[in-house]
Amino acid sequence: MSRSTKSRLTTQAAIADKQVVVVGANRGIGLEFVRQFLEKGNSVVATARTPSRATDLNKLAEKHSKLTVTEVDVTSMESIKAWAKKLRGDIKQVDYLINNAGVAKWADLGSLQEEDMLHLFRTNTLGPLMITQEVLREGLLKSGSVVANMTSKMGSMEDNTSGGSYAYRASKAALNAVTKSLALDLEDKGITVALMHPGWVKTDMTNHSGLIDAQTSAAGLISLLESNKPLSCHWYDYKHEEIPW
Ligand SMILES: NC(=O)c1ccc[n+]([C@@H]2O[C@H](COP(=O)([O-])OP(=O)(O)OC[C@H]3O[C@@H](n4cnc5c(N)ncnc54)[C@H](OP(=O)(O)O)[C@@H]3O)[C@@H](O)[C@H]2O)c1
Numbered sequence: 001m002s003r004s005t006k007s008r009l010t011t012q013a014a015i016a017d018k019q020v021v022v023v024g025a026n027r028g029i030g031l032e033f034v035r036q037f038l039e040k041g042n043s044v045v046a047t048a049r050t051p052s053r054a055t056d057l058n059k060l061a062e063k064h065s066k067l068t069v070t071e072v073d074v075t076s077m078e079s080i081k082a083w084a085k086k087l088r089g090d091i092k093q094v095d096y097l098i099n100n101a102g103v104a105k106w107a108d109l110g111s112l113q114e115e116d117m118l119h120l121f122r123t124n125t126l127g128p129l130m131i132t133q134e135v136l137r138e139g140l141l142k143s144g145s146v147v148a149n150m151t152s153k154m155g156s157m158e159d160n161t162s163g164g165s166y167a168y169r170a171s172k173a174a175l176n177a178v179t180k181s182l183a184l185d186l187e188d189k190g191i192t193v194a195l196m197h198p199g200w201v202k203t204d205m206t207n208h209s210g211l212i213d214a215q216t217s218a219a220g221l222i223s224l225l226e227s228n229k230p231l232s233c234h235w236y237d238y239k240h241e242e243i244p245w
């Protein structure tokens with residue numbers, strides 16, 4: 001490989017002056033995404049289920065005029081449709097849609113509850129899919145737009161060597177299937193659909209027992225989106241390492 005080709009492959013295009021939407025942004029990795037996208041000079045629409053209680057997000061919005069806090073519950077079609085319609089009134093296009101909202105439940109065989117399984121499926125699988133469908137329906141995803149879905153390595157078939165965590169594993173594995181179909185269906189429109197694993201992160205979801213902090217995770221994932229990796233139909237973690245399906 002010639003030196004010029006090599007340098008072209010490693011050149012990164014910084015994400016700046018873009019319109020970013022982060023779904024599930026009032027705490028954890030989502031809040032960190034918002035912080036870092038703002039620091040890079042982007043405009044950000046962040047979502048919370050209850051904006052009046054999104055203290056950290058509201059504090060950020062007081063300091064950053066480019067941050068708008070909006071309301072959506074990804075388990076409610078009524079809420080998603082109303083949110084997407086309002087979004088179309090507020091902005092012209094979405095350059096980066098980060099589907100970050102998610103829930104976990106660690107129940108194992110013997111204590112599984114149908115309603116828990118369905119709740120995780122509604123939030124982790126249907127949530128990102130329906131959000132993407134409505135944002136697309138509103139005409140906000142254009143050629144060059146990137147949709148990035150937050151999955152978990154726990155949804156990988158190959159990586160599952162310990163069993164258990166039925167609801168979480170199944171909901172993220174289903175999200176992976178959904179993401180691949182979206183990537184293939186939207187390819188002709190020039191829309192990239194990426195799948196990202198944040199690492200094991202110290203947030204409420206892990207009772208703050210992860211290996212890395214949300215800042216490190218979000219920084220790694222943003223640099224992944226800025227990299228020249230082929231994002232559609234692949235799956236990477238915050239260190240840009242490819243994960244097996
Ligand atoms: N932390 C990890 O180690 C890890 C590992 C692999 C994958 N992930 C994935 O990374 C993403 C972020 O995780 P996190 O660790 O930052 O979790 P977190 O701290 O628990 O935050 C979850 C976020 O999702 C939002 N959310 C939950 N249900 C929602 C709903 N029905 N509608 C809208 N928003 C909803 C929460 O809002 P509320 O405050 O309103 O609940 C919150 O903003 C998730 O998709 C998770 O599965 C995390």
